[in-house]
Amino acid sequence: KAGVTQTPRYLIKTRGQQVTLSCSPISGHRSVSWYQQTPGQGLQFLFEYFSETQRNKGNFPGRFSGRQFSNSRSEMNVSTLELGDSALYLCASSLATGETGELFFGEGSRLTVL
Amino acid sequence: GENVEQHPSTLSVQEGDSAVIKCTYSDSASNYFPWYKQELGKRPQLIIDIRSNVGEKKDQRIAVTLNKTAKHFSLHITETQPEDSAVYFCARGGGTDKLIFGTGTRLQVFP
Numbered sequence: 001k002a003g004v005t006q007t008p009r010y011l012i013k014t015r016g017q018q019v020t021l022s023c024s025p026i027s028g029h030r031s032v033s034w035y036q037q038t039p040g041q042g043l044q045f046l047f048e049y050f051s052e053t054q055r056n057k058g059n060f061p062g063r064f065s066g067r068q069f070s071n072s073r074s075e076m077n078v079s080t081l082e083l084g085d086s087a088l089y090l091c092a093s094s095l096a097t098g099e100t101g102e103l104f105f106g107e108g109s110r111l112t113v114l
Numbered sequence: 115g116e117n118v119e120q121h122p123s124t125l126s127v128q129e130g131d132s133a134v135i136k137c138t139y140s141d142s143a144s145n146y147f148p149w150y151k152q153e154l155g156k157r158p159q160l161i162i163d164i165r166s167n168v169g170e171k172k173d174q175r176i177a178v179t180l181n182k183t184a185k186h187f188s189l190h191i192t193e194t195q196p197e198d199s200a201v202y203f204c205a206r207g208g209g210t211d212k213l214i215f216g217t218g219t220r221l222q223v224f225p
Contacts, residue, residue: 033213042120042217043158043203056212090157100146100207105157 004106012112018079021109025093032074037088086113120216135219137204138186145208147187153200194223
């Protein structure tokens, strides 16, 4: 069974640009969560989707958005990029909703904002 | 009220010694407490979890204890080995709330 796949793995953008990251969950998993990982800040929750509906949202500005498609694939978008958005963005899928079951993480998309 | 505090941020031990990482939470609705291990350059992976109806859970050299009254839980690793070197994250979840992670503990096991 294929694991969680994230694309692109690495990307470099400049301030003011926007970026879209993609996540394909494990087959059969309906929940997809997104986390931002930075040194010293750990894993900060962005949002979670289940059956195309956003269930929870973290404390990030409105520039961060996401969506989930009918095949459970998810995308997150960051508009008007800032230097502080440089981070590893991790996607995780789970069978049920993420807060009570094992999360399976992808390898992440490393975003560098110049 | 949803944050998780994790201590210490770094921990160095000699091979064979024990390591203990502690986390505290404030949301009394929390009922699920997993621990994830992230090796350098790799993705986080679940190593053990505990639910609020259990006070302790063991899996070989690792164990997790939960004190719901005091709202803290701990990861214990015995007989540490160099391959235990990684960043460990605690987390809390429950009800319809999101899974919130602590800031991580970098464990280094010296041979």
